Amino acid sequence: MILLFLRLFWTFFLIGLFGFGGGYAMISMIQGEIVTHYHWLTMGEFTDIVAISQSTPGPIGINSATYVGYTSIINAGYSHAWGVLGSFVASFAVVLPSFVLMILISKFLLKYYTHPAVENTFAGLRPAVVGLLAAAALLLMNAENFSSYAESPWQFCISVAIFAFAFISQRVYKMNPIHILLLCGIAGLILF
Template sequence: MIFIELFYTFFLIGLFGFGGGYGMLSLIQTETVIHHQWLSSAEFTNIVAISQMTPGPIGINAATYCGYTATHNAGFNTWMAMLGSATATFALVLPSLILMILICKTLMKYMDTPVVQNMFAGLRPAVVGLLAAAALLLMTEENFSSPTINPWQFGISLFLFAATFAGTKFLKINPIRMIGYAAVAGMLLLY
């Protein structure tokens, strides 16, 4: 049954998704789009966009929307899809809750030891790798088009990608404003 699979899948993502929501995106995409094929790549991209625009952590938002969409795509009605949404969200959060309860006192006691400091130093590069993987996994023909299918859309997509990167990285423009600018540019240039 899809609810058990959703719970198991998102529990594992929550258990191994170091680096917060952005670090989980590549895991969520791999499981929901590639492994289980609950969502299409385009649906996942829309979910990521909506998850970034709505309040709350992106990983939890993505799990909520993925659970809903996966259940709805499986043929369930809206109420059952909402149950799928709740299942995925709860499963994603549960490992963190359990782990925090179990290790909070121990970690605080040994936080300044070299072993713990080295463990966190080893996790930092892995988190950066997960974020890079999430970005690279979203660079598909569905999101950028291709030079052979639609050269105009491909060029505009590359320009918007570069402009957004430069705007947020170097010019320190608020990412929310960059999303708005990209949406307006997409409406004007791709309509």
């Protein structure tokens, strides 16, 4: 069990350390490490967690770290109390690299931040973060989130319609994500 907590700490420490590009890039990293690599969560559970993290107060990165920390420990068969410790460990670990780095920056490095080396590094990072986000979306397009045509044609078609609705209302009409999630939740309740 200690090993599990150490792994959880280390994983979220790395996510905090390399989490360039904001909340969504972090979501891609959590997906890569926690779901794809360690299988602590299923893709479906992960999707639910992202939904809840998006529609509750606070930064998405912290929300999802707290939630993933809790669920990973519960899924490993431990009690709620250990789950709470898991969420503490994950949130602490994801913030720790920021803490050290920001203090160093505010102390010494503020003047180097426009240094060409830093700018060059970011010229490479920025396009890659776009790829990270695209991969996160592609990985989530699976049978767990959409069902499959063979298994349940009705659910699959409705899921695709919901996806199209949410995509267009966010992209074209800039609708509030929470309203989108609410409407789609109601649609699910009625249609499934």
